[in-house]
Structures are given as C-alpha cells and as structure tokens.
Amino acid sequence: xxxxxxxxxxxxxxxxxxxxxxxxxxxxxxxxxxxxxxxxxxxxxxxxxxxxxxxxxxxxxxxxxxxxxxxxxxxxxxxxxxxxxxxxxxxxxxxxxxxxxxxxxxxxxxxxxxxxxxxxxxxxxxxxxxxxxxxxxxxxxxxxxxxxxxxxxxxxxxxxxxxxxxxxxxxxxxxxxxxxxxxxxxxxxxxxxxxxxxxxxxxxxxxxxxxxxxxxxxxxxxxxxxxxxxxxxxxxxxxxxxxxxxxxxxxxxxxxxxxxxxxxxxxxxxxxxxxxxxxxxxxxxxxxxxxxxxxxxxxxxxxxxxxxxxxxxxxxxxxxxxxxxxxxxxxxxxxxxxxxxxxxxxxxxxxxxxxxxxxxxxxxxxxxxxxxxxxxxxxxxxxxxxxxxxxxxxxxxxxxxxxxxxxxxxxxxxxxxxxxxxxxxxxxxxxxxxxxxxxxxxxxxxxxxxxxxxxxxxxxxxxxxxxxxxxxxxxxxxxxxxxxxxxxxxxxx
Amino acid sequence: xxxxxxxxxxxxxxxxxxxxxxxxxxxxxxxxxxxxxxxxxxxxxxxxxxxxxxxxxxxxxxxxxxxxxxxxxxxxxxxxxxxxxxxxxxxxxxxxxxxxxxxxxxxxxxxxxxxxxxxxxxxxxxxxxxxxxxxxxxxxxxxxxxxxxxxxxxxxxxxxxxxxxxxxxxxxxxxxxxxxxxxxxxxxxxxxxxxxxxxxxxxxxxxxxxxxxxxxxxxxxxxxxxxxxxxxxxxxxxxxxxxxxxxxxxxxxxxxxxxxxxxxxxxxxxxxxxxxxxxxxxxxxxxxxxxxxxxxxxxxxxxxxxxxxxxxx
Numbered sequence: 001x002x003x004x005x006x007x008x009x010x011x012x013x014x015x016x017x018x019x020x021x022x023x024x025x026x027x028x029x030x031x032x033x034x035x036x037x038x039x040x041x042x043x044x045x046x047x048x049x050x051x052x053x054x055x056x057x058x059x060x061x062x063x064x065x066x067x068x069x070x071x072x073x074x075x076x077x078x079x080x081x082x083x084x085x086x087x088x089x090x091x092x093x094x095x096x097x098x099x100x101x102x103x104x105x106x107x108x109x110x111x112x113x114x115x116x117x118x119x120x121x122x123x124x125x126x127x128x129x130x131x132x133x134x135x136x137x138x139x140x141x142x143x144x145x146x147x148x149x150x151x152x153x154x155x156x157x158x159x160x161x162x163x164x165x166x167x168x169x170x171x172x173x174x175x176x177x178x179x180x181x182x183x184x185x186x187x188x189x190x191x192x193x194x195x196x197x198x199x200x201x202x203x204x205x206x207x208x209x210x211x212x213x214x215x216x217x218x219x220x221x222x223x224x225x226x227x228x229x230x231x232x233x234x235x236x237x238x239x240x241x242x243x244x245x246x247x248x249x250x251x252x253x254x255x256x257x258x259x260x261x262x263x264x265x266x267x268x269x270x271x272x273x274x275x276x277x278x279x280x281x282x283x284x285x286x287x288x289x290x291x292x293x294x295x296x297x298x299x300x301x302x303x304x305x306x307x308x309x310x311x312x313x314x315x316x317x318x319x320x321x322x323x324x325x326x327x328x329x330x331x332x333x334x335x336x337x338x339x340x341x342x343x344x345x346x347x348x349x350x351x352x353x354x355x356x357x358x359x360x361x362x363x364x365x366x367x368x369x370x371x372x373x374x375x376x377x378x379x380x381x382x383x384x385x386x387x388x389x390x391x392x393x394x395x396x397x398x399x400x401x402x403x404x405x406x407x408x409x410x411x412x413x414x415x416x417x418x419x420x421x422x423x424x425x426x427x428x429x430x431x432x433x434x435x436x437x438x439x440x441x442x443x444x445x446x447x448x449x450x451x452x453x454x455x456x457x458x459x460x461x462x463x464x465x466x467x468x469x470x471x472x473x474x475x476x477x478x479x480x481x482x483x484x485x486x487x488x489x490x491x492x493x
Numbered sequence: 494x495x496x497x498x499x500x501x502x503x504x505x506x507x508x509x510x511x512x513x514x515x516x517x518x519x520x521x522x523x524x525x526x527x528x529x530x531x532x533x534x535x536x537x538x539x540x541x542x543x544x545x546x547x548x549x550x551x552x553x554x555x556x557x558x559x560x561x562x563x564x565x566x567x568x569x570x571x572x573x574x575x576x577x578x579x580x581x582x583x584x585x586x587x588x589x590x591x592x593x594x595x596x597x598x599x600x601x602x603x604x605x606x607x608x609x610x611x612x613x614x615x616x617x618x619x620x621x622x623x624x625x626x627x628x629x630x631x632x633x634x635x636x637x638x639x640x641x642x643x644x645x646x647x648x649x650x651x652x653x654x655x656x657x658x659x660x661x662x663x664x665x666x667x668x669x670x671x672x673x674x675x676x677x678x679x680x681x682x683x684x685x686x687x688x689x690x691x692x693x694x695x696x697x698x699x700x701x702x703x704x705x706x707x708x709x710x711x712x713x714x715x716x717x718x719x720x721x722x723x724x725x726x727x728x729x730x731x732x733x734x735x736x737x738x739x740x741x742x743x744x745x746x747x748x749x750x751x752x753x754x755x756x757x758x759x760x761x762x763x764x765x766x767x768x769x770x771x772x773x774x775x776x777x778x779x780x781x782x783x784x785x786x787x788x789x790x791x792x793x794x795x796x797x798x799x800x801x802x803x804x805x806x
Contacts, residue, residue, distance in 0.1 A: 049684065071683040081684050089677035091742065100674045103667045104686030111665055135677075154686055 001060075002027050002158055002189050003048070003079075008057035008067075010040075010047055010213075015396075017043040019213040020056070025158065028187045032204030032221070034194060036233060036295070036451055040213035041193045042084070045160050048191075049081050050074045062157065076105050080151030084163040086143035088135035088150070095131040097146055098122065101153030118153065125149040125179060140273050141172045148179065159183070159190040165199050166296050170468065173199060195295045201225060209233065258285045259321065260414055260445050261306070261337070266315035268305045274313065275301040277469045283414065288436070288446040290456035290463035290477070292486075298469040299449045300342060303418050307332045307339060319414075334362045338412035342419040344403040348392035352383050352402055355391055359409030368411060376405040379435055397428035404435060414445045421452060433459050457481045511650060515643045523646050529755050530649035531711060535728070536735045536747030537656040538703035541663065543733075544742035546696045547676030549602070552609030553704055553732050555616045556586040558724035560705025561712035562620070565632040568713065575640075576648075579709030586705025587698040594694050601679070610726070617724035631719025634712075645714045652710065653748075656703055661744055663699070672696050676742075734772060738779050740786025749788040 003025040010018040018040045025031045033041055046052045048059060050071045059067040066074050075081070080101070089097050098118035099111065108114045122128050125145040130138065135146060144164055151159055161180070165173045173196060180203055184190065194200035200207065201221035209216045209224060211233050217224070224230055261283040269275040275298050283289045293299050304310040306317060308329045317324050319335055327335065338359075347355050356376060360369040377384035380401040386394065391402060400420060407415050417436070421429040436459060440446050450456040457463060457477045465473040465486065473486065480486055515523045535557065543549045560582030567578040593612060600608045621629050640648075663669045671692045674682040683689055712718050731754065739750020754772065761768035783790040 070688070071680075072686050072688045075684050076686040083681075087678050087681045089674045089681060091677050092673055096670065096673070100670055100682065100687065101685040103670055104688075109667055111667070111670065114667075114670075150681070150685060 001025075002029070002062060003191070004060040005044075005048075006057050006060075008044075008047060008059060009055045010043055010052055011055050016213050018047060021210070021213065021215050022057075023208055023215060023218075025189055025191060027157075028189055030184055030190045030192060030203055030205050032192045032194065032200040032207040033210060034197070034200055034207060034224075035210035035216075039210040041210060042162060043213070044210075045081060045162055045191075045193070048074075048160060049079065072104070075101075075154055078105075078154065078157035079160060080154045080156035080158070081160040082144075082147040082151050082162055082164055084166055086140075086147045088138075088143060088146050090136040091134060093132050093134055094127055094138070094146060094149075095119070095122065097135055098149050098153045101150055102155075105154035105156075121149045121152050124152065124182075126175075141168060141175065144168065144176060145179070152183075157189060159188055161190060161192045161194075163193055163195060163296075165194060165196050177202060197225075197294075259283070260285045260319065261447070262316075262318040263302075263306070264316040264318070266302075266305060266317065267313040268301065268310055268315070269313060270301075270310070275469050276305065279315070279466075279469070279471055281464050281471060281474070283445060283447055285413075285445055286440070286443065287462065288440050288448060288460045290460035291447060291449045291466060292451070292453050292456055292463055293466035294451065296468075297466045299466060300418060301469070302466070303339065303341075303416055303449060306416070307337065333410050333412070334364060336364070336411075336413040337416065338407035338410045338414070339416040340400075340403045340407050340418060340420065342422065344399050346391045346399055346402055346406070348390070350391055351388050352391060352394070353387045355402055355406050356383075356409050359406035360411075362410055365409060365411040369409070372409050372411060376408050379408075379438060380405055396424050397432070400424065400428075400432060401435070404432070404439075408439065408444075412444060414447065415439065416447045416449065418449045419451065420448070421450065421455065429455065453486060454481070512647075515646050520642065523642055525755065525759055527642070527646045527649050527714075529751050530646070530653040531707060532731070532735055532751035532755055533653035533748050534649065534656045534707045535704055535732045536739070536751055537653075537660050537744075538700045538707070539732045540736050540741065540743075540747045541660050541672075542696050542700040544736060544746070545664070545669070545676050546672035546693065547679070548693060548696065549606045549733075550609040550700075551606045551726075551729050551733065552611075552613030553700075554724055554726055554728035555609075555613040556590065556701040556704035557708035557711075557728050558613075558616065558620065558720070559586040559589050560708030561718050561723045562626055562632070562708075563705070564709030565634055565712045565718055566626065569632060569634055575709070575713040579706050579713070582709030582712075583702040583704075583706035586708070587702040590697045590701035591694065594697055598690060598693055610729070613724070613729060614726060617720055617726075620720035620724055627719075629719065629721070631717065631723075633717045636716040640713075642714075645710070648710060649707075652707060657744060657748065659703075664744075668692060668695055734776055736786075738776060738786055740789030740792070743786070743789050743792060745792075746786050746788040750786065753787065 001024050005021060005023045007020045007022055008018055009016065009020055021044065023031065033044065035041055043052065047054060050066070050069050054067045058065055061077060061079065066077065089100065095115065095118050098121050099114040102108055102114040102117045106117065108117060122131055125148050127142060127145050127149060130142060138146060148164065165176055168176065177199060184203065192200060192203055204221055206218060207221055207224040208218045209230050216233065217227060217229060219227065259282055263279055263281050266276055266279040267274065279302060291299055291302065301310065305312060308324065308327050312325060319337065324335065347358065356373055357369065360366055360372060365372065382398060383401055383405055386398065391399065394402060420432055433455065436446060436448070448456050448460060457480055460477045462476050463474065463480050464471050473480070514526065535553065539550070539553050560579065563585040564575065564578040564582035567573055567581050568575055597605065597608050597612065620626060626632065671682065671687045674685065674687055675689050675692055679689055712723070735750040735754045736747050738753060739748065740746025757772065758768050761771060779786060785793055
C-alpha cells in the first residue's frame with residue numbers, strides 16, 4: 001500500500017470538512033476522487049500534504065506515518081501535488097521551474113545536473129519548445145503542463161492532481177488526458193480529483209465518491225457511473241420533497257410576460273481563456289428560471305458577466321430591453337438586479353440588522369428601508385430574533401437567509417441565487433426553497449443557479465443546462481425532469 | 494553562461510578607470526563615490542533578500558547599525574584592526590538576524606515589511622538609551638590615520654564589487670534557486686521540497702552579515718557614530734529606494750540605482766528637502782510606469798529576443 005488514510009477527520013469550527021475518511025492507493029494505481037462542491041476533496045489533498053493538521057486518524061505513506069510532517073518534508077518523500085489554479089514560479093523560466101524540485105527533492109545538488117533532469121521532464125510534458133520562456137507568459141494549457149512537470153521534478157512516487165483539467169476546452173482536455181495516460185502507463189501512482197467525469201472515468205482504476213466530507217462509495221468507473229447513490233448526489237433525489245407544495249401552473253396577470261433579462265450570443269472569459277461560448281437565454285418577468293450545470297461549467301462566470309464584473313468578448317445583455325453591457329458592476333443593483341453570491345459574502349463583523357441596512361443602500365430602496373426590513377423579518381423570523389447578532393456567528397443556514405434578506409432589501413425585480421444550497425443540510429435547503437417560492441409569489445423574478453438538478457427543477461418554471469460554457473439543453477421544468485438527456489449531459493455518457 | 498570577450502574587456506577598462514579616478518577628482522567627489530560604493534554594497538545585500546527571495550525588509554538599518562556599533566566598540570576596547578572588527582560586526586548582525594528570524598518569519602509580505610521596520614526603529618530607540626554603548630552620545634574612535642579617504646574609497650569599491658560577485662555566485666547555487674522560488678511562490682516552493690524557513694534564514698543572515706560588515710567599515714571611516722544617524726531609517730529607505738529605482742531582482746539594478754540616486758542628491762544638494770521630494774516622486778513614477786526599474790526596463794527590452802535558460806543578470 002502506497003498511501004493509506006485511516007479514519008481521517010478535519011474540522012473547521014463546527015463544520016466537518018473531512019469526516020472519518022479512509023482510502024488507500026496501491027503502487028501504480030490511479031484513484032479518482034469525485035464529489036460535489038464542498039465535499040472535502042481539496043481539504044483531503046491539503047491534509048495529505050500537511051498543509052492542515054489532522055484532528056483524527058492518521059496518514060501513512062510507504063508504510064511510514066506522514067501526518068504531522070511539514071509540507072516540504074512530505075514532498076521530499078515523494079508526493080508531488082498540483083494546484084487547481086496553476087501556481088508556478090512566475091518570474092522564473094520554464095526550465096528553472098523544473099529545476100527546483102530536482103534540487104530539493106531529487107538527488108542533485110548542482111544546477112548543471114538539475115538542468116539536465118529538467119530538460120528530460122520538459123519533453124515528457126510537452127514543453128520542449130518553451131524552456132526559456134518566463135512562466136508568467138504561458139497560456140493556460142502550458143501552465144497546466146508546467147504544473148505537472150513541477151510535480152514530476154520531485155521524482156514522485158505518488159502524484160496528487162487537483163482538478164488539473166479545470167478551465168480547459170475539449171481539445172486541451174484530450175491533450176492533457178493523453179499526457180496523464182502516458183504517465184499512467186509508466187507506472188505512476190496518482191490521486192486524481194476531477195469534475196469532468198469523462199476525464200476521471202477514462203483514467204482511474206478505481207473511483208471514490210465523496211460527499212459532506214465522507215467517503216460515500218468506491219468502485220470501478222463503470223460501477224460508479226451507474227451507481228444510483230452517485231446519481232442522487234449529483235442530480236438530487238427524484239422524490240418530491242414533502243415541505244414544498246407542488247408547482248401550480250403559472251397564472252400571469254399581464255397580457256404577455258415581459259422579458260426581464262436577456263443574453264444574446266454572449267462570449268466571455270478571463271483574458272486568454274474563454275469560459276462562455278455563444279450563450280443565449282431569456283428570463284421573463286415573474287418566472288423562476290434554473291441554470292444547471294456541474295462545477296466548472298460556467299455558471300458563476302455567467303453570473304459575473306451578467307452583473308458586469310466580467311467584461312464581454314462579444315454579445316449583448318439586455319435588462320428590460322435596454323443594453324447593460326456598459327454598466328458598471330456597482331450600478332447593477334440600482335437597475336433592479338440583486339444577487340446572492342456563492343459563499344454568501346456577508347459583512348462578517350456587522351450585525352444582522354446592519355447587513356440588511358446596507359442591502360438597501362441604493363437610492364430606489366433607501367426610503368422604504370424600514371418596511372422592507374419588516375417584510376424580510378416576516379419571511380425569516382429567525383433573523384428577527386438574531387437582529388443584533390454578529391453575522392459570522394450565525395449558522396450556515398441562517399447566513400444564507402441573511403444573504404437572501406440583504407438582496408431583498410434592494411427591492412429588486414430580479415434576484416440571482418448562486419449555489420444556494422452549498423454546504424447546507426437538506427432540511428435547511430428545503431426551508432430556503434420555500435422562501436424562494438414565497439419571494440417569487442410576491443412578484444420577484446428568480447434566476448436560480450444550482451448543481452442539484454432535481455431540487456432546482458422542482459421549484460423552477462424553466463431551466464437551462466450549461467456544459468463547458470455552452471447552453472446544451474433548455475425547456476420547461478416538467479419536460480427536463482423526465483429527460484434522459486439531463487443525466488447524459490451531466491455524466492457525459 | 495558565456496559572455497563575449499568584449500564584455501570582459503569593458504569591465505577591465507572600467508576597473509582601471511575606477512582605480513585611477515580618486516587621484517584625478519576632488520576630495521569631495523572621492524567621498525561621493527565612496528557613498529556610491531557603500532550604497533551598492535548595501536543595495537546588493539538587500540536586493541538578495543528582497544528582490545530575489547521576496548523578503549521585503551524595511552529594517553536594513555538595524556543590521557547596518559549593529560555592525561557599525563560592534564566594530565566601533567571592538568576597536569575602541571581591544572584595538573583590533575578595523576577590518577577584523579568589521580567581520581565581528583557582520584557576525585553580530587547575522588546573530589541578531591537569526592535571533593529575530595523565528596518571530597519575524599511568521600509574517601509575510603506587507604506584514605513582514607512593517608514588522609522589520611518596527612524592529613529597526615525599536616532597536617534605534619534602544620540604542621539611544623543604552624549606556625553600555627554610549628547612549629545618545631555614541632562612540633568616538635581615534636581617527637584611524639592609517640587609512641585615508643582614498644583608502645576607504647578603494648575598500649568600499651572592493652566591497653561593492655565583492656557583494657555583486659557574491660550575489661551572482663549565490664544565485665547559481667541550490668540556495669539561490671530555492672530563494673527565487675520562495676520569492677515567486679512560497680507555497681509552491683514548499684510543495685517542491687524547499688524547506689522555506691531554513692532557506693529564508695540563510696538569506697536573512699547572509700544579508701545581515703554583509704550589511705553589518707559595511708556598517709563596520711563605515712563606522713571606522715566616520716570615526717564617530719551615534720544612534721540617531723547610524724540606526725536611522727533613512728539607511729533602510731534609501732536602500733529600498735535605490736534598488737527599486739534601479740531594478741529589483743537584477744544584478745545590475747542596484748548599481749544603476751545607486752549611481753542615479755546619489756548623483757541626483759548631489760545635483761539637488763543645495764535644495765535639501767526638495768531633493769527628498771523629488772526622489773519620492775521618482776520612486777512613485779518608477780513603481781507606476783516602469784516597475785522593473787531603470788535597468789530592469791532596459792534589460793527587458795534589449796534582451797527580449799535573446800531568451801536563454803539559466804540565470805540572467
């Protein structure tokens with residue numbers, strides 16, 4: 001056994017990021033690890049590498065206890081790690097980047113010998129042409145190659161790959177897959193964390209599925225791909241949640257629902273790296289629209305584009321028929337669009353009441369502050385109880401309610417919810433979704449961004465499915481709920 | 494790394510010029526050049542720490558001052574030749590750096606900078622009040638009549654050249670690579686096997702030793718030192734200034750910067766406070782417009798086509 005984790009736990013305050021997890025990797029084996037956002041995968045890597053100390057359990061590598069050693073000590077023993085977002089030595093050249101691991105983790109002390117080793121790795125990862133280029137000048141695929149190369153320069157017995165394919169387009173993913181397959185055929189043991197399921201299934205000998213910090217199940221890729229529990233984790237339970245009333249057909253009082261938010265052929269991204277491709281969607285007044293996709297599909301990028309934090313490469317965004325492409329991010333709320341960002345982003349040191357007051361900062365909402373706050377307290381009585389409590393002392397669910405309340409304070413016409421259910425227990429999520437129904441009933445349009453397919457389809461009128469930056473499927477909630485395509489779009493099978 | 498022979502010839506010529514120089518210029522100008530060499534020496538020791546290893550210290554004056562005082566006291570009490578005493582000064586500064594490393598390395602980036610500044614200032618205030626070292630009066634030495642101003646010129650010239658060569662040498666070692674890695678991304682360095690605490694410690698004590706040694710030589714030349722000036726934050730800040738304006742993380746940057754800054758202050762010598770304002774404005778302009786510094790910018794444009802693996806200057 002190369003790597004063994006025995007009942008490993010790590011807590012951050014009350015949250016168990018990793019909970020009694022056990023796993024093992026044998027020599028030459030590739031273990032894939034998957035799980036929804038917040039399931040503890042990156043914490044797992046950080047525990048192995050000694051970035052965090054264990055609260056319980058132990059980690060053994062090649063028979064020796066490594067829990068408690070320093071990060072550099074662990075890496076010298078032969079574990080190489082890559083980061084999700086590449087972290088190269090940016091001012092150094094590609095070749096120099098590859099020399100560090102060899103000097104400190106390998107057997108060489110002289111720069112000359114290290115240089116020779118580094119050249120060999122260059123070719124293995126396909127960076128032969130770029131030896132003298134400064135790392136900060138590389139494009140994303142090359143940065144990923146460099147990330148892999150740096151880990152290899154340690155002559156690692158085990159490689160830990162953290163979402164290495166994240167952010168790449170299809171052809172680049174295929175390229176990277178080839179590279180890793182070559183490493184695998186050379187007998188390299190690896191732990192592979194991935195969201196791109198075709199990638200992880202194509203490379204792993206076995207797959208471990210995590211959720212809420214625990215190991216849910218383990219098996220061959222085929223077994224996992226067809227495992228009903230795994231489907232449930234990603235897509236949600238198919239049964240109707242008792243607390244939420246079934247969706248009645250929408251009665252629209254106006255003659256024809258107005259288009260509130262429209263995206264037309266939007267292309268957007270981060271510098272060189274394009275994340276949205278030709279995205280078009282419409283949200284009508286009074287609707288609840290779901291945007292569904294796996295992690296890394298582009299949901300958050302889409303939201304950031306809509307609220308103008310990200311610039312467009314091309315395309316149009318219309319709010320109430322008027323283009324908002326040139327609006328500033330801080331004007332958006334004044335226009336009538338509020339949002340609950342992923343991770344809530346409350347003002348942690350301020351009280352509940354103060355957080356809500358800031359929500360009504362914009363002109364349209366300021367005068368009606370008192371009455372709006374009353375309505376928020378009616379919707380979430382627990383916030384009224386805790387109105388003078390400091391925000392970061394609230395529980396996860398309460399914080400989410402506060403975030404929703406703060407968004408409501410701006411008297412928006414449209415609210416965007418980004419990953420509402422992240423890290424929350426099912427019962428709490430039920431009550432939040434009830435609140436969304438209520439909010440919509442009072443006339444506010446909702447765009448609901450979620451990983452959990454079934455939950456969002458239960459509450460939405462219509463939904464769009466986004467995959468790798470493209471809208472691949474859309475329709476009414478009812479039709480999508482029955483659609484096998486949804487499962488296909490998710491699991492890529 | 495091969496250099497064309499022409500470059501060696503140029504360096505040789507420059508060496509000859511610099512050796513003859515003090516004989517043909519005024520006594521005052523010899524002092525100015527002495528300050529340039531001193532500045533280069535200090536700047537290289539700081540550049541090593543901050544430009545390459547990313548440890549932006551604002552407390553370099555502490556090492557300089559400790560070296561100065563140790564040397565002065567050793568000479569005053571034991572009559573040891575000053576250059577031997579200066580080595581003692583360097584060692585004392587290095588010891589100090591090791592002593593403070595444990596707490597100060599808990600900080601990174603901007604907190605580290607502030608921490609070192611506070612440390613240096615605290616030390617200055619301590620020295621003003623410590624009778625053992627003469628308190629506010631400082632220490633007076635018998636002027637070392639054995640060495641003239643010109644002699645100190647040559648000594649500092651050797652130090653300036655020596656620290657530059659030392660920097661180049663260290664950058665070609667395993668430690669040098671490790672420090673550059675830490676400067677670029679400390680977490681990644683750890684993931685690549687670098688014991689970052691130890692590497693930073695080595696950088697810290699090497700830098701401290703050099704600064705302390707230079708302080709010792711300067712103390713001997715001044716023959717009279719007191720804490721207000723020898724521990725003044727100005728030593729730290731002008732060093733930082735010099736390296737940033739010249740080009741952080743380059744070997745020639747501190748040289749270019751020293752020449753620029755000191756000659757600028759000579760030019761504006763009649764307008765004392767005005768000169769500080771001008772230097773401040775230049776610093777801001779450099780940071781905003783040419784962050785690579787004067788030499789850094791020149792190097793990037795000229796050598797853009799000659800991309801080569803291995804250490805560049």
